[in-house]
Amino acid sequence: xxxxxxxxxxxxxxxxxxxxxxxxxxxxxxxxxxxxxxxxxxxxxxxxxxxxxxxxxxxxxxxxxxxxxxxxxxxxxxxxxxxxxxxxxxxxxxxxxxxxxxxxxxxxxxxxxxxxxxxxxxxxxxxxxxxxxxxxxxxxxxxxxxxxxxxxxxxxxxxxxxxxxxxxxxxxxxxxxxxxxxxxxxxxxxxxxxxx
Amino acid sequence: xxxxxxxxxxxxxxxxxxxxxxxxxxxxxxxxxxxxxxxxxxxxxxxxxxxxxxxxxxxxxxxxxxxxxxxxxxxxxxxxxxxxxxxxxxxxxxxxxxxxxxxxxxxxxxxxxxxxxxxxxxxxxxxxxxxxxxxxxxxxxxxxxxxxxxxxxxxxxxxxxxxxxxxxxxxxxxxxxxxxxxxxxxxxxxxxxxxxxxxxxxxxxxxxxxxxxxxxxxxxxxxxxxxxxxxxxxxxxxxxxxxxxxxxxxxxxxxxxxxxxxxxxxxxxxxxxxxxxxxxxxxxxxxxxxxxxxxxxxxxxxxxxxxxxxxxxxxxxxxxxxxxxxxxxxxxxxxxxxxxxxxxxxxxxxxxxxxxxxxxxxxxxxxxxxxxxxxxxxxxxxxxxxxxxx
Numbered sequence: 341x342x343x344x345x346x347x348x349x350x351x352x353x354x355x356x357x358x359x360x361x362x363x364x365x366x367x368x369x370x371x372x373x374x375x376x377x378x379x380x381x382x383x384x385x386x387x388x389x390x391x392x393x394x395x396x397x398x399x400x401x402x403x404x405x406x407x408x409x410x411x412x413x414x415x416x417x418x419x420x421x422x423x424x425x426x427x428x429x430x431x432x433x434x435x436x437x438x439x440x441x442x443x444x445x446x447x448x449x450x451x452x453x454x455x456x457x458x459x460x461x462x463x464x465x466x467x468x469x470x471x472x473x474x475x476x477x478x479x480x481x482x483x484x485x486x487x488x489x490x491x492x493x494x495x496x497x498x499x500x501x502x503x504x505x506x507x508x509x510x511x512x513x514x515x516x517x518x519x520x521x522x523x524x525x526x527x528x529x530x531x532x533x534x535x536x
Numbered sequence: 537x538x539x540x541x542x543x544x545x546x547x548x549x550x551x552x553x554x555x556x557x558x559x560x561x562x563x564x565x566x567x568x569x570x571x572x573x574x575x576x577x578x579x580x581x582x583x584x585x586x587x588x589x590x591x592x593x594x595x596x597x598x599x600x601x602x603x604x605x606x607x608x609x610x611x612x613x614x615x616x617x618x619x620x621x622x623x624x625x626x627x628x629x630x631x632x633x634x635x636x637x638x639x640x641x642x643x644x645x646x647x648x649x650x651x652x653x654x655x656x657x658x659x660x661x662x663x664x665x666x667x668x669x670x671x672x673x674x675x676x677x678x679x680x681x682x683x684x685x686x687x688x689x690x691x692x693x694x695x696x697x698x699x700x701x702x703x704x705x706x707x708x709x710x711x712x713x714x715x716x717x718x719x720x721x722x723x724x725x726x727x728x729x730x731x732x733x734x735x736x737x738x739x740x741x742x743x744x745x746x747x748x749x750x751x752x753x754x755x756x757x758x759x760x761x762x763x764x765x766x767x768x769x770x771x772x773x774x775x776x777x778x779x780x781x782x783x784x785x786x787x788x789x790x791x792x793x794x795x796x797x798x799x800x801x802x803x804x805x806x807x808x809x810x811x812x813x814x815x816x817x818x819x820x821x822x823x824x825x826x827x828x829x830x831x832x833x834x835x836x837x838x839x840x841x842x843x844x845x846x847x848x849x850x851x852x853x854x855x856x857x858x859x860x861x862x863x864x865x866x867x868x869x870x871x872x873x874x875x876x877x878x879x880x881x882x883x884x885x886x887x888x889x890x891x892x893x894x895x896x897x898x899x900x901x902x903x904x905x906x907x908x909x910x911x912x913x914x915x916x917x918x919x920x921x922x923x924x925x926x
Contacts, residue, residue: 378702397585401578402577403671403672407671410608410672432588435588
């Protein structure tokens, strides 16, 4: 039977590290560690002696790993070489997902692939979650501004909520803008005009 | 006519200026291009994204495509350097503690005499010296090894990779005693009271090529028009940048939130060559601290590919002769001539030369008329003779 792989995930954001680790747990009983601090990276890696290191493509500490990869002799074995050289498709998928992998030379491709596949899937999922969360937040924010703009109109013009919204929407259409933009402008103007 | 989008990666440093200026001042649009600039966090990221085709071109450390050519990186499609973006722009800094002991022993921080500074550093740090550089294949590493090697530091010298934004932290944490990094990161460490500037890169080597514009070879072959348009836009931006009166404006543009995101005053120091060398506020003026155009600064001499290849090969146990041969094929003087001739770039007669031979700027014969070459001497008089390049 193959021995357990030692996998290190370098990720300062715990929210992001957790789903990646979960994803890796699902593919087998591997020894998985997270390194979150940026300083002393070389020392931490040397202590863990990992088979595979996973790190965000854009993490500045990658440049430190590159040096370790080049410096590692056969006996030290911290990390030896970049993304698996044999599979161009997998490499591209990893780069697109925003992940880079450092793999000890000589590790069999059939052992690397599931790890990378799992990591790539989780990175994609995390990116999607982040985008969805940001969209939800923005929608919520817009909702609040529109409610405030409606309140301003209801008070100033003595109209009901429905009429206020209709007025906002008509103005937005006439100006070729979004309702939220018009609402934002109205709230800003109302703030300037009220001399409190 | 709609503009053709091109995705370009850059790492936030003052020498990304040609790409940013080409976009902001319309040099790209003039060539029918829309630059989509992606700010990157690591040099390895620039290389990998370029290799995977997620960007069309990258702002890259000049020795990186050399290392790729020697097989010292991941397996990626061929990467070619089509022009230099900048020369100089680096500064060497020492920790506040080292600076204090050097000053006690009489060093005056003239920010120019590399031999004097090296010997003073040796006296102040007679044992081990740990120096941070931004990448394993960088001009900074070559400058440090060359300079300190000539000042008697081998083998007590330990050169380690530290990402530029972490240089100051790693000095504060006692992990490095000195570093060599591109601006604005050296000035930033001075401002935080953690370091003093000892030398500009140009005091060690008068014209150290620092960043290059790197493309995939298959792109230069399948898209010659776009390649030419890109090179001309960037080349014109460099020409604009080397008008001294434009450097303040450039600092304003670069410092914006979407680019370097720092105070304009900090970017201005490197761009104008007026650097504050100590936390006490001492200013030193270095003409030509960073060059983007003047003196044929953009011409990708094959002899410089050979220079870096020889040094990298020797450190990694490779045969220097074939390494130099391989690297020279990746510095595309042919594309430079083909695409920039019509834009009016001065073109030297040869594509390789003796490196380090010019103590002063010199007027030489060009393809048409005369041209001025920047001084490129090493502080210790080293001259590098490349293998014959046809």
